[in-house]
Amino acid sequence: MTVGLNTQSSLSMKGEGYYSAKTAGAKNAIDKTQELLLNFLKSLPKQDILRIADFGSADGGTSQEMWFNIIDNIRSSGDDRQIEILYTDLASNDFSVLFRTMQGMQGDKKFAFQKEFPNVFVHGCGTGFHEQLMSNNSLSLGFSATAMHYVSERPCLIKDHVHMVGAKENERDLFKKQALKDWEKILLSRSKELISGGRFVCINFGIDEKGWYLGNTGGHNMFDNFTKHWKNLETKNIISKDEFINATFTQHYRTVEEFIKPFDDPNSEVSKSGLVLNSYKTMFTDCPYKIHYKKNKNTMTSQDYANTLIPTMRSWSETVFKTALQNRNDQEINKIVDDFYNSYQDEVSSNPDGHAMDYIHIVMDIEKK
Numbered sequence: 001m002t003v004g005l006n007t008q009s010s011l012s013m014k015g016e017g018y019y020s021a022k023t024a025g026a027k028n029a030i031d032k033t034q035e036l037l038l039n040f041l042k043s044l045p046k047q048d049i050l051r052i053a054d055f056g057s058a059d060g061g062t063s064q065e066m067w068f069n070i071i072d073n074i075r076s077s078g079d080d081r082q083i084e085i086l087y088t089d090l091a092s093n094d095f096s097v098l099f100r101t102m103q104g105m106q107g108d109k110k111f112a113f114q115k116e117f118p119n120v121f122v123h124g125c126g127t128g129f130h131e132q133l134m135s136n137n138s139l140s141l142g143f144s145a146t147a148m149h150y151v152s153e154r155p156c157l158i159k160d161h162v163h164m165v166g167a168k169e170n171e172r173d174l175f176k177k178q179a180l181k182d183w184e185k186i187l188l189s190r191s192k193e194l195i196s197g198g199r200f201v202c203i204n205f206g207i208d209e210k211g212w213y214l215g216n217t218g219g220h221n222m223f224d225n226f227t228k229h230w231k232n233l234e235t236k237n238i239i240s241k242d243e244f245i246n247a248t249f250t251q252h253y254r255t256v257e258e259f260i261k262p263f264d265d266p267n268s269e270v271s272k273s274g275l276v277l278n279s280y281k282t283m284f285t286d287c288p289y290k291i292h293y294k295k296n297k298n299t300m301t302s303q304d305y306a307n308t309l310i311p312t313m314r315s316w317s318e319t320v321f322k323t324a325l326q327n328r329n330d331q332e333i334n335k336i337v338d339d340f341y342n343s344y345q346d347e348v349s350s351n352p353d354g355h356a357m358d359y360i361h362i363v364m365d366i367e368k369k
């Protein structure tokens with residue numbers, strides 16, 4: 001039996017801080033946008049209270065150092081205004097890790113900005129970012145990293161692949177349509193929240209000019225590999241055909257054209273709402289585990305590399321495969337999912353050439369006029 005098309009559990013990151021601990025690349029991509037945000041902060045209209053939001057923050061660990069540095073910079077410039085920072089994610093997110101991290105009870109204590117700086121108020125919101133999450137005209141600076149490729153619902157299950165990047169054209173079109181509808185909703189919601197002159201900066205997974213995307217940057221294609229190893233389990237009758245199909249990522253990687261479409265038309269709802277796209281670019285971020293392995297080939301084995309690469313893939317993809325098996329007991333689910341990732345790990349171990357999880361982001365600077 002196929003599972004329902006839409007379930008929040010298949011979107012969540014692995015909890016208890018695992019996500020941040022295993023995703024150095026996502027953190028590197030965020031850190032690269034710090035300068036951009038600092039520049040925008042200078043030009044924001046001065047409000048009595050500076051309201052910031054981090055949409056789709058997961059456990060908050062990957063953006064923590066950047067927000068620490070930004071708040072430090074604000075305070076060093078003599079700006080002592082009250083700062084409210086709203087972390088948003090789905091209700092299924094592990095917010096308790098986030099709150100503990102910001103209070104210095106977990107993670108890297110030196111970046112626990114809520115503890116380090118007075119007048120900084122941390123809030124959490126468990127409603128999806130397709131909705132309006134803050135009151136009208138209240139948000140000065142919105143930020144989102146690596147989150148808005150999650151579509152609000154799967155328009156179909158993909159028959160022969162696990163991700164829309166490998167789906168048949170008719171399936172891909174359905175995802176594209178859903179993603180466009182969602183993008184417009186996201187933008188219209190941010191438009192309501194932003195003050196006039198406020199900024200929304202997002203770095204989203206997408207497809208660049210070369211057709212590259214996460215885990216597909218010239219070497220092996222990670223999503224094809226997920227598909228291959230998942231299919232092998234079906235071929236060996238370990239999972240059923242339905243369970244194969246159930247593992248459909250609730251994601252769409254938009255192209256640059258898809259991202260800018262609502263801004264291109266002056267009569268679109270988004271343009272009419274006052275949102276303007278100031279600039280955009282594509283951004284490549286090296287897989288940190290690949291770089292580490294390249295630098296340490298004398299002391300590291302290919303097995304060591306595989307042992308670091310697969311957990312980073314697992315941190316955000318595991319819930320999709322587990323949810324696909326939801327009619328089984330936990331023991332069975334864990335065994336099948338372990339076997340699945342182990343077989344991918346063995347492949348990397350036997351020949352690591354071309355295996356990596358490089359990141360491709362589309363960086364956008366959006367302003368509310």
Ligand SMILES: C[S@@+](CC[C@H](N)C(=O)[O-])C[C@H]1O[C@@H](n2cnc3c(N)ncnc32)[C@H](O)[C@@H]1O
Pocket residue numbers: 011012013023026027030055056057058059062063088089090093127128129130144145146147148150152316
């Ligand atoms: C890959 S993580 C990125 C986390 C962090 N921003 C980073 O860059 O490391 C994606 C996050 O988006 C969240 N997410 C997915 N759909 C969402 C939605 N509709 N509203 C809010 N958060 C969502 C997921 O729960 C997850 O925590």
